Amino acid sequence: MxxxxxxxxxxxxxxxxxxxxxxxxxxxxxxxxxxxxxxxxxxxxxxxxxxxxxxxxxxxxxxxxxxxxxxxxxxxxxxxxxxxxxxxxxxxxxxxxxxxxxxxxxxxxxxxxxxxxxxxxxxxxxxRFMSPIQSLITHVNEIGNIKMLSIREHRFPFLEKVDNWNRFNKNTGGTLVEKCCHFFDLMNLMVPSKPIKIYASGGQDVNHLDEKYEGKTPDIIDNSFVLIDYEDGQRAMLDLCMFAEAGKYEQEIVLTGDCGKLETHIPGNELLLTNRKKHSYKTIEIKDDPRVKEVGFHHGASYxxxxxxxxxxxxxxxxLVDCQKGFDSIVIGLAAQRSIETGEPVHLNNFL
Ligand SMILES: NC(=O)c1ccc[n+]([C@@H]2O[C@H](COP(=O)([O-])OP(=O)(O)OC[C@H]3O[C@@H](n4cnc5c(N)ncnc54)[C@H](O)[C@@H]3O)[C@@H](O)[C@H]2O)c1
Structure with a gap:
């Protein structure tokens, strides 16, 4: 075909x-x-x-x-x-x-x-299709009941775009929607429960403050902590900083259960699996997906x-990634943006 x-x-x-x-x-x-x-x-x-x-x-x-x-x-x-x-x-x-x-x-x-x-x-x-994420999902049953998920993205500022549309919230939905819907999607994929309450603190403290477009300064935030409570008691956290380029990893992910912990990085080829009972950890090699023929900007995931x-x-x-998943990923981002504006936690049952 x-x-x-x-x-x-x-x-x-x-x-x-x-x-x-x-x-x-x-x-x-x-x-x-x-x-x-x-x-x-x-x-x-x-x-x-x-x-x-x-x-x-x-x-x-x-x-x-x-x-x-x-x-x-x-x-x-x-x-x-x-x-x-x-x-x-x-x-x-x-x-x-x-x-x-x-x-x-x-x-x-x-x-x-x-x-x-x-x-x-x-x-x-x-x-979802990056090898470290696939590997983490393969081993998720080895850490018991999931309790906490932490995703840290420390990276470079937003790149220049055609007409720099990405400098304003009205065009992007806000940084926590534009950029971070990826991470909220991963949270929705890994935490076996529904998000119910979002609290975020964030600001535009370093990036794009000296830029002007038709007389207007960009209004997109460049750092934030977002906390998410789930219906069954789990917690997730996003730690975003966009003036933190040149580190070894762009993203660091830690998923903790009541029996152990999984830790990985993007880019990366190692998964650490901690076992609480044995009081030890082992390193699991992450193999690249052999189907990938174009690595591109997203480590082969777009392919x-x-x-x-x-x-x-x-x-x-x-x-596999339907509109409901797309919607669920932006809802957390939009709620987090609202929480930053109001200084209050956002309960999703009132927000939706
Ligand atoms: N999946 C990912 O990891 C990922 C990465 C980067 C960008 N994106 C998304 O891809 C989209 C494009 O981002 P980009 O980085 O390529 O931006 P870009 O500015 O580089 O490209 C956008 C292009 O769309 C064109 N355009 C504007 N209005 C249009 C219209 N009405 N019809 C057709 N074309 C139009 C612009 O002229 C420009 O060429 C955004 O939604 C962005 O969030 C996704």
Whole structure:
């Protein structure tokens, strides 16, 4: 089965998708849509001699093309809902980049639309497919009942984007939605319970303060602690700092149960498994997924994401990362942003 792709938005992430798709057999990229001429040029360069896509300025024209089976949406966050509204008028499959939306009402609209949609709707939360995460999940039964999960991301500031859309909360949904939906998705994947209460402290203390766009200074936070309480008593914590580049690891993850602890890093090839009874730990080697043919910016996870999505399409399976998962990941981020604004914890039963 040959699949024809259309890519909407060909900046950094859209071009990353193109480079991944180049390494997968039986794929053709037949159309590209981006209002920015330089981005369309980047797309053509990345397609090089392999694909000859038709180029459109308007994504609506791309969505009208009958020969497209699947659309990848990699445009800025605040454009996702409008584009999904149009996509739902077709029966095409879609990979919608994270975060699925930037606010609750848009999230609910897209979630409802996905339930009626004929094609597969897949959200681009590819951290799930990174080898350290897969390895952690493989060994999760060895630490007893999960009690605590801590994720630390200490990294570089937000990169420059086309028109620097990522400098303002109104375009991104806020840093804890834009960036951290990945980590809230991992929490939802690993903690076997529902989040009920979110408390966050955060601020914009270092980054982008000397920048101006049409006279306005960026308003995105660059550091935060987020605490999440779960229905069955577990706790999770995100420690985010975006002025902490040049460390050995970008992300450090610790999952603790009542019998032991699992610890890993991204990038990384080691999982530490602590056993409380034996009062010892062992090191487990993390093997790279042998299917990966393009490592890219996400340690091969975007490549695996595409393979898994294609398998779902071929076998008519339910998507592994459906809209509900996309929605659940932004809800925690939005609640955390609200908690920072108000200084109060957010109870999800009141928030939703
Ligand atoms: N999954 C991940 O790990 C990951 C990583 C980076 C970015 N992303 C997501 O990918 C999306 C794009 O981010 P990016 O880093 O590539 O940004 P970018 O600024 O590099 O590229 C965005 C592109 O979309 C184009 N665009 C703007 N409005 C459009 C519209 N209405 N229709 C079509 N194209 C439009 C812009 O001209 C630009 O070329 C965002 O949602 C972002 O959150 C995901």
């Amino acid at each position: 040959k699949l024809n792709y259309g890519i909407i938005g060909t900046g950094m992430m859209g071009c990353e998708h193109i480079r991944n798709l180049r390494k997968i057999p039986d794929i053709n990229i037949v159309a590209i849509a981006d209002p920015n001429e330089r981005s369309r040029k980047w797309a053509k360069q990345n397609c090089a001699d392999q694909f000859e896509p038709r180029l459109y300025e308007d994504y609506k024209e791309l969505l009208m093309q009958k020969d497209i089976d699947i659309v990848v949406i990699a445009s800025p966050n605040h454009t996702h809902t409008e584009i999904m509204r149009e996509l739902f008028k077709t029966d095409k499959h879609v990979l919608l980049e994270k975060p699925m939306c930037t606010n609750l009402s848009d999230g609910m609209e897209v979630l409802e639309g996905s339930k009626k949609h004929k094609g597969i709707v897949w959200i681009g939360l590819e951290y 695996i994401e595409h393979l898994e999505l294609i398998e779902c399409i071929k076998n008519k399976n339910h998507p």
